[in-house]
Amino acid sequence: xxxxxxxxxxxxxxxxxxxxxxxxxxxxxxxxxxxxxxxxxxxxxxxxxxxxxxxxxxxxxxxxxxxxxxxxxxxxxxxxxxxxxxxxxxxxxxxxxxxxxxxxxxxxxxxxxxxxxxxxxxxxxxxxxxxxxxxxxxxxxxxxxxxxxxxxxxxxxxxxxxxxxxxxxxxxxxxxxxxxxxxxxxxxxxxxxxxxxxxxxxxxxxxxxxxxxxxxxxxxxxxxxxxxxxxxxxxxxxxxxxxxxxxxxxxxxxxxxxxxxxxxxxxxxxxxxxxxxxxxxxxxxxxxxxxxxxxxxxxxxxxxxxxxxxxxxxxxxxxxxxxxxxxxxxxxxxxxxxxxxxxxxxxxxxxxxxxxxxxxxxxxxxxxxxxxxxxxxxxxxxxxxxxxxxxxxxxxxxxxxxxxxxxxxxxxxxxxxxxxxxxxxxxxxxxxxxxxxxxxxxxxxxxxxxxxxxxxxxxxxxxxxxxxxxxxxxxxxxxxxxxxxxxxxxxxxxxxxxxxxxxxxxxxxxxxxxxxxxxxxxxxxxxxxxxxxxxxxxxxxxxxxxxxxxxxx
Amino acid sequence: xxxxxxxxxxxxxxxxxxxxxxxxxxxxxxxxxxxxxxxxxxxxxxxxxxxxxxxxxxxxxxxxxxxxxxxxxxxxxxxxxxxxxxxxxxxxxxxxxxxxxxxxxxxxxxxxxxxxxxxxxxxxxxxxxxxxxxxxxxxxxxxxxxxxxxxxxxxxxxxxxxxxxxxxxxxxxxxxxxxxxxxxxxxxxxxxxxxxxxxxxxxxxxxxxxxxxxxxxxxxxxxxxxxxxxxxxxxxxxxxxxxxxxxxxxxxxxxxxxxxxxxxxxxxxxxxxxxxxxxxxxxxxxxxxxxxxxxxxxxxxxxxxxxxxxxxxxxxxxxxxxxxxxxxxxxxxxxxxxxxxxxxxxxxxxxxxxxxxxxxxxxxxxxxxxxxxxxxxxxxxxxxxxxxxxxxxxxxxxxx
Numbered sequence: 001x002x003x004x005x006x007x008x009x010x011x012x013x014x015x016x017x018x019x020x021x022x023x024x025x026x027x028x029x030x031x032x033x034x035x036x037x038x039x040x041x042x043x044x045x046x047x048x049x050x051x052x053x054x055x056x057x058x059x060x061x062x063x064x065x066x067x068x069x070x071x072x073x074x075x076x077x078x079x080x081x082x083x084x085x086x087x088x089x090x091x092x093x094x095x096x097x098x099x100x101x102x103x104x105x106x107x108x109x110x111x112x113x114x115x116x117x118x119x120x121x122x123x124x125x126x127x128x129x130x131x132x133x134x135x136x137x138x139x140x141x142x143x144x145x146x147x148x149x150x151x152x153x154x155x156x157x158x159x160x161x162x163x164x165x166x167x168x169x170x171x172x173x174x175x176x177x178x179x180x181x182x183x184x185x186x187x188x189x190x191x192x193x194x195x196x197x198x199x200x201x202x203x204x205x206x207x208x209x210x211x212x213x214x215x216x217x218x219x220x221x222x223x224x225x226x227x228x229x230x231x232x233x234x235x236x237x238x239x240x241x242x243x244x245x246x247x248x249x250x251x252x253x254x255x256x257x258x259x260x261x262x263x264x265x266x267x268x269x270x271x272x273x274x275x276x277x278x279x280x281x282x283x284x285x286x287x288x289x290x291x292x293x294x295x296x297x298x299x300x301x302x303x304x305x306x307x308x309x310x311x312x313x314x315x316x317x318x319x320x321x322x323x324x325x326x327x328x329x330x331x332x333x334x335x336x337x338x339x340x341x342x343x344x345x346x347x348x349x350x351x352x353x354x355x356x357x358x359x360x361x362x363x364x365x366x367x368x369x370x371x372x373x374x375x376x377x378x379x380x381x382x383x384x385x386x387x388x389x390x391x392x393x394x395x396x397x398x399x400x401x402x403x404x405x406x407x408x409x410x411x412x413x414x415x416x417x418x419x420x421x422x423x424x425x426x427x428x429x430x431x432x433x434x435x436x437x438x439x440x441x442x443x444x445x446x447x448x449x450x451x452x453x454x455x456x457x458x459x460x461x462x463x464x465x466x467x468x469x470x471x472x473x474x475x476x477x478x479x480x481x482x483x484x485x486x487x488x489x490x491x492x493x494x495x496x497x498x499x500x501x502x503x504x505x506x507x508x509x510x511x512x513x514x515x516x517x518x519x520x521x522x523x524x525x526x527x528x529x530x531x532x533x534x535x536x537x538x539x540x541x542x543x544x545x546x547x548x549x550x551x552x553x
Numbered sequence: 554x555x556x557x558x559x560x561x562x563x564x565x566x567x568x569x570x571x572x573x574x575x576x577x578x579x580x581x582x583x584x585x586x587x588x589x590x591x592x593x594x595x596x597x598x599x600x601x602x603x604x605x606x607x608x609x610x611x612x613x614x615x616x617x618x619x620x621x622x623x624x625x626x627x628x629x630x631x632x633x634x635x636x637x638x639x640x641x642x643x644x645x646x647x648x649x650x651x652x653x654x655x656x657x658x659x660x661x662x663x664x665x666x667x668x669x670x671x672x673x674x675x676x677x678x679x680x681x682x683x684x685x686x687x688x689x690x691x692x693x694x695x696x697x698x699x700x701x702x703x704x705x706x707x708x709x710x711x712x713x714x715x716x717x718x719x720x721x722x723x724x725x726x727x728x729x730x731x732x733x734x735x736x737x738x739x740x741x742x743x744x745x746x747x748x749x750x751x752x753x754x755x756x757x758x759x760x761x762x763x764x765x766x767x768x769x770x771x772x773x774x775x776x777x778x779x780x781x782x783x784x785x786x787x788x789x790x791x792x793x794x795x796x797x798x799x800x801x802x803x804x805x806x807x808x809x810x811x812x813x814x815x816x817x818x819x820x821x822x823x824x825x826x827x828x829x830x831x832x833x834x835x836x837x838x839x840x841x842x843x844x845x846x847x848x849x850x851x852x853x854x855x856x857x858x859x860x861x862x863x864x865x866x867x868x869x870x871x872x873x874x875x876x877x878x879x880x881x882x883x884x885x886x887x888x889x890x891x892x893x894x895x896x897x898x899x900x901x902x903x904x905x906x907x908x909x910x911x912x913x914x915x916x917x918x919x920x921x922x923x924x925x926x927x928x929x930x931x932x933x934x935x936x937x938x939x940x941x942x943x944x945x946x947x948x949x950x951x952x953x
Binding site: 051052102108118218220222225227228230235238239246336337339349352354357359360364365369379478484488489493509512513516522525526536540 | 769799804820932
C-alpha cells in the first residue's frame with residue numbers, strides 16, 4: 001500500500017499574534033460588510049430564484065452571523081471568536097473555490113473528459129494491475145524487492161494516462177479561463193481566505209487567545225467532517241427541506257410557486273365511499289371531483305386522484321407477492337449454503353450475480369425470456385403442459401401461451417418474477433451472515449434435548465435470525481415500494497412511461513416521475529414523494545416494532 | 554456396525570440432496586444469463602425461432618456448381634434447396650374439399666388481368682384459374698391458399714430432386730457465433746462512449762466517496778467535539794430516507810447549477826455519502842487506541858495518523874465501501890434516466906443507453922442482448938475478483 005505523503009512547505013507567518021488579532025478583528029467587519037452586501041444583492045435580485053436564492057440567502061446570512069459573532073468574540077478575546085472567524089474564512093474559501101471551478105466550467109467540462117477518457121483507460125488498467133501486484137508481493141507487511149519498481153510503474157502509468165486523457169490542454173484551458181475578471185476575483189478571495197484561515201489556525205494565535213483543548217478539538221473535528229458535511233447539506237439536507245416546501249406549493253418550475261398549503265396532500269389522499277342505489281351509476285353517486293377507484297358490490301370508492309390510488313393498489317399487490325418470494329426462498333437457500341461442503345463459495349457467488357447485474361440489464365434479460373412468441377418461459381410451460389397431458393388420470397390442460405408483458409392481468413406478476421429473481425441471492429447472502437452468527441452451542445443443546453431438524457429451525461434458528469430477518473424484510477420492502485427501473489425498461493412505450501398495459505404496473509415512483517417530468521407539476525410530485533416516504537417509514541417502523549416485540553415476548 | 558453404515562449412507566444422501574438443491578437454484582440463476590450470453594451471439598432469425606434453442610447456430614451452406622445453397626435434411630438425406638416454388642391450393646368451385654396443389658406458375662387466370670372471370674361460392678367471390686396438373690389442363694378451379702414448396706436436390710447430383718414444404722423442412726445447422734453483434738450495437742447506440750462515461754463516473758464516485766467517508770468517519774470515531782453525536786445521529790437517520798424524495802429538489806438544484814445533461818450531475822451529489830461515513834466510522838472505532846498513541850507521543854498530526862495508521866489498517870472496510878459504491882454508481886438508473894436521459898447520446902451512461910436501446914431496437918433482440926453483455930461484463934469481472942479479495946482480507950486485519 002503506497003502511503004500518501006504531502007509535500008511539506010512553510011508559509012510565512014505574517015505579523016505577530018497580537019497584531020494579527022487586531023487585523024483579524026478589523027477583517028471580520030470588512031467581511032461582514034461584504035456578506036451584508038451579498039445578502040442585499042440576493043434579496044433585491046430578480047434573476048436569482050429557486051434553489052439559488054435559498055442557497056444565496058442562507059449562505060450570506062450564515063456568513064454575516066459568523067462575522068458578527070467572530071468580531072465580538074475577538075474584541076473580547078474569547079476563543080469562540082477565533083472559532084467563528086476560522087469558520088467564516090474557511091467557508092469563504094470553500095465557496096470561492098467551488099465558484100471558481102463552476103465559473104471556469106470545470107464541472108460541466110467533465111463531459112469533454114468523457115470523450116477522451118477512453119484513451120487513458122489502458123494506462124489506468126496498467127496502474128491498477130501494478131497496484132494489485134504490489135499488494136500481492138507484500139509478505140507479512142514487509143516490502144519485497146519488487147515493491148519499489150511496481151510502485152514506480154504504477155505512478156508512471158497514472159501520469160501517462162493523465163497525459164493521454166488530455167491533462168495539459170485541460171490545464172491550459174483552465175488557466176486561460178481564469179484570466180477573466182470574475183475568476184481572477186474568486187481566485188484572489190480563495191487565496192486570501194485560505195491564508196487568513198491558516199494564519200489564524202497557527203499555534204501562536206491559540207496561545208494568544210488561551211484556546212482550550214476542547215475548542216481546538218472542535219476545530220479539528222469540524223475540519224475533518226467539513227467536506228462531507230457541506231456536501232451533505234448541499235445535496236441532502238438542503239434539498240430535503242426544499243422538497244418539503246415545494247410540496248406545499250403549486251409549481252411548474254418556470255413561474256413562481258403558489259403556496260397552496262396542504263392542498264396537494266388533500267388532493268392526493270381524498271377518498272369518498274358511497275353506496276349505490278339500484279340502477280345508479282358510480283359516477284353519479286360520487287361527489288363532484290371524485291372518480292371511481294373501485295367498486296365492491298354496491299359500494300363504490302372514489303378518489304380525486306385515481307391514478308395515485310391505482311399506483312398504491314399496484315404497489316401493495318406487488319409487495320404482497322414480491323416480498324415473500326424474494327425472502328422465503330432466500331432463507332431456504334441460506335440454510336443450504338450454511339454448510340461446510342466444498343464448492344459452497346462458488347454457489348454463493350452464482351446466486352449473488354443477478355443483484356450485481358443491475359436493474360436495467362436484468363429487466364432486459366427477462367424481457368427476452370418473457371417473449372410471447374419465442375421466449376423460453378412460454379416454451380417451458382408448453383413442454384410442461386405436453387408432459388402433464390401425457391400423464392394418466394389427470395384433467396387435461398391447455399397451453400396458456402401467456403402474454404407476459406402485454407396482458408394487464410399478468411404484467412405486474414412478471415415484474416414480481418424479475419424483482420424476486422434479482423434479490424433472492426442477495427438476501428440469501430444476508431441470511432447466511434445471520435446464520436453464521438448464531439451460537440452453535442444452542443443447536444447442540446437442542447439436539448441433546450432430542451429436537452428434530454424442523455424444531456431446531458423453528459426454535460433456535462428463527463429466533464436467532466430475528467435481527468437479520470428484520471433487516472432483510474425492511475430493506476427489501478423499501479426497494480419494492482420504490483419500484484421504478486424494471487417498469488421503465490419493460491414498458492418503455494406506454495404513457496405514462498413504465499405504467500404498463502392499462503396502468504397495471506403504475507407504481508408511486510412511476511406516477512411521481514410522470515407528474516414531475518412529463519406534466520411538470522413539481523409541487524404535486526413532491527407531495528407524492530412525501531406520501532411515499534411516510535408509507536415507507538411506516539412500513540419500516542412496523543417491521544421494527546414487530547421485531548422488538550418478539551424479542552421481548 | 555449397521556448403525557454406522559446407516560448414518561454414513563444418510564450423510565451421503567444428505568450431501569447429494571444439498572448439491573441437488575444448490576444446483577437447482579444455481580440453474581435458475583444462471584440460465585437466464587446463459588440465454589442472453591448465447592443470444593448475444595445469434596442472428597436475429599435464430600433468436601426469434603420457435604422452439605428456442607440455447608446455442609447460436611446458422612444454417613449450413615454447400616457450394617454446388619459455384620452456387621451457395623442452403624442445406625436441409627429431407628427423409629434422412631442431406632439435400633440442398635435448389636429452387637423455391639410458390640404452390641397454390643386449388644379446388645373446383647362445386648367441391649371446395651377436393652383440393653389439389655400445383656405451382657402457381659402453372660395456373661392461368663381466366664380472362665387475364667383485365668376482365669378476370671370470377672365465381673361466387675358460399676357468398677365469397679373467387680377468381681377462376683386454368684391449371685395444368687400433371688400435364689393435363691384442368692379448367693375452372695378456384696384458389697384457396699398458397700404455400701411455398703422447395704425443390705431439394707442431392708448436392709452431388711442436382712438431377713435427383715424431391716419436392717417438400719420449405720417451412721417445415723428440417724434445416725442442417727451448425728454452431729456459429731455472430732461476434733459482429735457487439736460491434737453493431739456499439740455503433741448503433743454509442744455504447745463505447747457510454748462505457749467510458751460510466752467508467753469515469755464510477756471512478757470519481759468511488760474515489761470521492763472513499764475520501765470524504767474516511768475524513769468524516771475519522772472525525773466521528775476519534776475526535777470528541779460538542780455536537781458530534783447529534784450530527785452523527787442525523788447522518789444515520791438520513792440513511793433511512795429513500796432517494797425518491799430527493800429527485801425533484803435535486804433536479805432543481807442541477808438546473809440552477811447548469812448541470813442538466815452533464816456527467817457532473819451523476820458524480821457530485823453522490824460522493825457525500827452517509828452510509829460510507831457510517832461504515833468507516835464503525836471500522837475506525839474498532840481500531841485499538843494504543844496503535845495511535847505512539848504516533849501521538851511522537852508529535853504526529855491527526856492528518857498523518859489518519860493516513861499512516863488508520864487507512865492502511867482499514868483496507869478491508871475501504872474495499873467493502875469501494876465495491877458497494879462501484880455497484881451503486883455503475884448500476885444506478887433512476888437518477889441518470891431523469892437527469893441525462895433526454896440529452897445527447899454522448900453523455901449517456903450504460904444504464905440509460907441500454908434502456909433506450911431496449912425501447913428503440915425492439916426488433917433487434919440479438920443486439921439488445923449484446924448490449925446487456927457489454928454492460929454486465931465489468932461488474933461481473935470486478936465481483937469475481939473482489940469476492941476473493943474480500944474473503945482473504947477480512948480475515949487478516951491489522952491486529953491479531
